Amino acid sequence: MSKSLDEKNLTRRYxxxxxxxxxEDFDKIERRFTQLKVDYFLRDYYKxxxxxxxxDLAQHMAGFDDYIANKEEKGALDKFADTKGKVAKxxxxxxxxxxxxxxxxxxxxxxxKALNDIKSLYEAEMTNRILQxxxxx
Numbered sequence: 001m002s003k004s005l006d007e008k009n010l011t012r013r014y015x016x017x018x019x020x021x022x023x024e025d026f027d028k029i030e031r032r033f034t035q036l037k038v039d040y041f042l043r044d045y046y047k048x049x050x051x052x053x054x055x056d057l058a059q060h061m062a063g064f065d066d067y068i069a070n071k072e073e074k075g076a077l078d079k080f081a082d083t084k085g086k087v088a089k090x091x092x093x094x095x096x097x098x099x100x101x102x103x104x105x106x107x108x109x110x111x112x113k114a115l116n117d118i119k120s121l122y123e124a125e126m127t128n129r130i131l132q133x134x135x136x137x
Contacts, residue, residue: 011109018102019118020125026095027126032075039068 046061047054054061081087088096106115 008110012114015102015106015109016118016121019099019106020122022095022099022102023122026099029075029078029092029095032071032078036068036071036075039064039071043068 043061043064046057046064049057076083076085079085079088079092081089103115106118
């Protein structure tokens with residue numbers, strides 16, 4: 001293998017690592033907000049059920065409402081510096097801009113196709129982790 005190819009492979013692996021670690025940290029914060037959209041939809045569906053079904057599910061629905069409230073609170077604490085959710089924390093902004101910079105570096109050093117490939121690899125890995133996870137006990 002030529003020195004040039006070795007160097008490109010090293011650069012690629014480093015950029016993949018940078019992307020993966022930064023994206024994971026960023027997603028830990030952002031995923032709560034995307035999950036909440038789904039949670040609200042589920043909650044609204046449960047509330048649209050017939051009254052007799054809702055009463056049978058009341059205990060579970062109350063638990064789900066608590067789960068949503070806790071997720072909202074935790075997400076806000078991780079992402080925002082203010083209580084109104086308008087001022088992002090510096091740590092969150094750093095992750096956001098670091099991820100943007102890494103994506104630009106990938107395009108610069110490896111090309112836009114490589115960025116798409118790396119994003120696809122990351123998505124496949126995250127999906128695989130979910131599918132391979134064992135039941136909580």
